[in-house]
Amino acid sequence: MTDYRPDPRILELGDSFYDAVEPARFPAAIPRFLNRRAAAEVGLELDGAEWERHFQRFEPLPGNLERPLALRYHGHQFRHYNPDIGDGRGFLFAQLRDARGRLLDLGTKGSGQTPYSRFGDGRLTLKGAVREVLASEMLEALGVETSRTFALFETGEALQRNDEPSPTRSAVLTRLSHGHIRIGTFQRLAFFKDADGLRALTRYCLTHLYGEAGDAPVRLLELVCARTARLAASYLAAGFVHGVLNSDNINVTGESFDYGPWRFAPDWDEEFVAAYFDQGGLYAFGRQPEAIHWDVAQLAGALSLIAPPDALKAELDRWPALFQDALVAALLRRLGVGSRGEAEDLELVGALLAALRTRDVTIDRLFFDWHGGRDPGGAIYAGKPFRVLADKLKGAVSLGTDSELCSMPIDEVEAIWARIAEDDDWSAFEAKVAAIRRMGAAMTPPCASPGEAAKDAEPETL
Structure with a gap:
């Protein structure tokens, strides 16, 4: 771990901001997703035993927090103020610097009860963890600033839930985030x-x-x-x-x-x-x-x-x-075209939104078909909003090309989970993560090196 830079700065705030807690002890440790790409970016070169030791049993990383910390906070939940919340099934496990010098947090979900668990068991369902991997990977590929799923272990417990068939499988998840202050x-x-x-x-x-x-x-x-x-x-x-x-x-x-x-x-x-x-x-x-x-x-x-x-x-x-x-800026990036000045950009985005609001095609389909400023033509795009969009895209500068159409409809999410739940078949999950990363690599701006794009496309292996 030559590039590992521990920096537990949260301790500067003092213990009125958090509570030291103990992680749960789980009966099993089955690695389901290990984000080696993210680990390399923070200098953590881990073998299988180290992944389990630090991200399932949560033994401290060298030079980092000696005990996990459940952070204290309040908040409005659906506009109602709630003073009785805080980290109820997670904690801050470690802080470290990435290659850019940013202070990052490793925090958990499903790691056991804390003083803020109230009546909860402090656990996470495996389905919930799978959904979080898919969401964070897809958002990262689409250019959204997001926490990244760092590690996911199945933990061998049977959980009771009201909103999905029970008993259901359990998991513990670790996120890599730019801060945990809410x-x-x-x-x-x-x-x-x-x-x-x-x-x-x-x-x-x-x-x-x-x-x-x-x-x-x-x-x-x-x-x-x-x-x-x-x-x-x-x-x-x-x-x-x-x-x-x-x-x-x-x-x-x-x-x-x-x-x-x-x-x-x-x-x-x-x-x-x-x-x-x-x-x-x-x-x-x-x-x-x-x-x-x-x-x-x-x-x-x-x-x-x-x-x-x-x-x-x-x-x-x-x-x-x-x-x-x-x-x-976000819509131009998703469309894969460069800026041409405020006035032209506003006209283009206005035309794009008008085309999207027709709801004639899915959001992902439209962005894929028109990516880089191309006009796909065809009967589906014959209507006036699309012809206006084509006109506004004339002379646009292309910024990368999608390698494949990659969407995340809820039916596919459920199908991926069904194969895991029924047959312990993770192939669809792994294929989806690989496809998402290929899309993300293809959407990387031209200034990125080919090595970075290739690295981003690599699937995770266990």
Whole structure:
């Protein structure tokens, strides 16, 4: 592990921000997904026994946290404030630097009970873990800033659940993330009127997550606004519906994480909902920007304890414009064409959205067929919105080519899981991860080296 750079900075905040916990002991350790690509990027060259020791039994990594830490936070859940949450089935296991110098966290899901488990068993179903791998891999390939599934072990327990057939198989999952500080982490401190804690957390985020000195809360909000606007835009460009955009699920780095009832919208239906329990459509596909903006407003409210409200409001008011700019950039990237200036870009994106809103084809099909600025023609694209799009694409500069059409419809997700559940057949899962990575490599901008593209296309092996 010559390039491994441990850096457990979370300890600077002190034990009022977390609780030391013990990982669960599991009866089995069956490796199902080991992200060697991500491991290499953080200097972790592990053999099979080391993967199990550190990411199933959670023995400390050298020079890192001596015990796992369950982080404390509050949050709004479907707009209702909840002070009784925190890391209930996961913990922060380690912190380390990547080759770019970014501070990254290794955190868990399904690793056992903590002081915040309430009535939960602290476990994760294998189906939930499989879905998280598929979501994080697909989003990464589509250019969304996302946590990455680092390791997945099946753990040999039979779990009882109300929302899927039980007993069901169990798993423990580790994520690699750019920070674990949520908007809800700030809300908890504001709830207790802990101004000193807010200043310390602001300093931590600016210094270690944004690489800036100081503890200026208005500057932190400015940065969070830009990152979360980009996150919201990237969700729409990917056709992705997170499902649960509560304020405890929004990372202050603007990185997407925690994939539960997610889905990819089959077409551009702004009312499409991922979670069966989101009966009011609060987190529907087209309402995700509004939801994320609302969550950022809760961060501004928390920071008002230590910063002028007018200055915070001024930053928050810039969010819609930041989102619009980010949406243009995200849609152009997904379409695989370069920018030609603000006016032309806006016209092109307007035509693209009009074509998508016809719902004549799926989101993935349209982006694949028109990728790089090509006009596929044909009867399906004979209508006026598509002819306008073709006109606006004339002279566009192509940025890469898709190797294959790769979608993630919910029926395919269920079919992949059915083969695992019924026959312990992981071939469809492994093939899907490989296909996703080939798509991601093909969409890599031309400036990336051929070696990087080839590496990105490699499937994981156990």
